[in-house]
Amino acid sequence: MASNPPAPEAPFIPAQRDPEAFGYGGPRVDEGPWEEWNPTEESVSPVRGRHRVAKQRGGGLARSSTVLGVGVIAAVGAGGMASANTGKPPVSLSVPDLSVSSVGSLFDGGSSDTHQAETASLSQVGASSDSSGQDGDAGEALRSRIMAQAEKQQSKADIRATAAAVAAAEKQSADAAAKAEKEAAAKAVTAKADAEADAKKQAEAERLAKLAKQFALPVPSYTITSTFGEAGSMWSSGYHTGLDFAAPTGTLVKAIHSGTVTQAGWAGAYGYRTVLTLDDGTELWFCHQSSLNVSVGQKVSTGEVIGRVGATGNVTGPHLHLEVHPGGQATGIDPMAWLRGNGLNP
Known part of the structure; x- marks a missing residue:
């Protein structure tokens, strides 16, 4: 210088x-x-x-x-x-x-x-001074990048939300399908049980219908006055041991089923009694008859007349007292249930 x-x-x-x-x-x-x-x-x-x-x-x-x-x-x-x-x-x-x-x-x-x-x-x-005019462009570019990143993150969030919704829908659908399958299986079991029950009922009805042809009520017209098990002092055992069919004296008494006459005669408090033994060993007692039409050892068939309604023995009026003794045992069972079990409806 x-x-x-x-x-x-x-x-x-x-x-x-x-x-x-x-x-x-x-x-x-x-x-x-x-x-x-x-x-x-x-x-x-x-x-x-x-x-x-x-x-x-x-x-x-x-x-x-x-x-x-x-x-x-x-x-x-x-x-x-x-x-x-x-x-x-x-x-x-x-x-x-x-x-x-x-x-x-x-x-x-x-x-x-x-x-x-x-x-x-x-x-x-x-x-920096020269590029001050470009600050706006740089800011806009930064804003664009931020917005793009935010949109990308939002897109990822939307994808996750969509995936979660799809998974929930699939789970709900699977649960609904499993529930429907379970209900269908339960319905199938119920339907099978109902079908089996119906089949049993039908088989029983057919059996009873067949038995009905083999069994018959002891009197054609009657009124049930006393049932099995009723308590009272008029019976020596303290309760009623049979089923009473009230009917006018002389009404025909018929064999309920085919069998062999093992007893026919006087039986004390039972009056005149006929004992019909069936093939399975069941004994049917017909008591308080006014008269007997069969004898011991005689074979009878279903519906055959074996006597007439009376008031003999310990009674208060004319009726047929019926008792059922399976296997010949001393204690009897409810005649009403036995008759219904053989297709009869007293």
């Missing part, structure tokens, strides 16, 4: 003085005399070259700029003073390039790393 050279020191020229001028006996070296010296272009030889300023240790760009400013002001002032004192045109000054690289090179001792860092910093500032 070109600048004015420093002015040389003015030569000392002793002058003749009056020793009395100063009042202390004689002139002194530190008192002069001096003469005014104005440097001119002829008296001062120009110095070419660049001044180097000592490298600043603790400063940055701001400190370097301050020093540069002071140097420029001093140089301009010196040039102006020289021009004013000599009356000659001022020496032209070349102002240094104030770019970031020049300032860094001048005051940092030519350190390229510092120059590049400062240049880059200011360049980035300039770039």
Whole structure:
């Protein structure tokens, strides 16, 4: 950088003085005399070259700029003073390039790393300033990316929700199918049981119908006056042991089923009694008859007349007292149940 050279020191020229001028006996070296010296272009030889300023240790760009400013002001002032004192045109000054690289090179001792860092910093500032118009586009791009990511996350959430809904629907469908299958199986079991029950009923009905052809009620017209198990003092056992068919005296008494007459005659409290033994060993007792039409050892068939209704024995009126003794045992069973079990409905 070109600048004015420093002015040389003015030569000392002793002058003749009056020793009395100063009042202390004689002139002194530190008192002069001096003469005014104005440097001119002829008296001062120009110095070419660049001044180097000592490298600043603790400063940055701001400190370097301050020093540069002071140097420029001093140089301009010196040039102006020289021009004013000599009356000659001022020496032209070349102002240094104030770019970031020049300032860094001048005051940092030519350190390229510092120059590049400062240049880059200011360049980035300039770039930021230049790209301020693009901030809106960058923000819009960022917003677009955020929205795209949010949409992607929402899409994943929707997919998970859809998958969960599908799984729930499949589970519900599977549960419904299992329940329907279970109900169908239960219905099938019930239907099978009902069918079996119906089949049994039908078989029983057929059996009873067949038996009905083999069994017959003992009297054609009657009224049930006493049933099996009724308690009362009129019976020696304390309860009724048979089934009473009340009918007028002389009403025909018929064989309920085919069998053999094992007893026919007087039987005390039973009056006149006929005992018909069936092929399975069951004994049927026909009691309180007014008359007997069969004898012991006689074989009879279903519906054949064996006697007539009467009031013999321990009775209160004409009726047929019927008892059933399976296997010929002494204790009888309910005649009503036995008759119904053989297809009859008294």
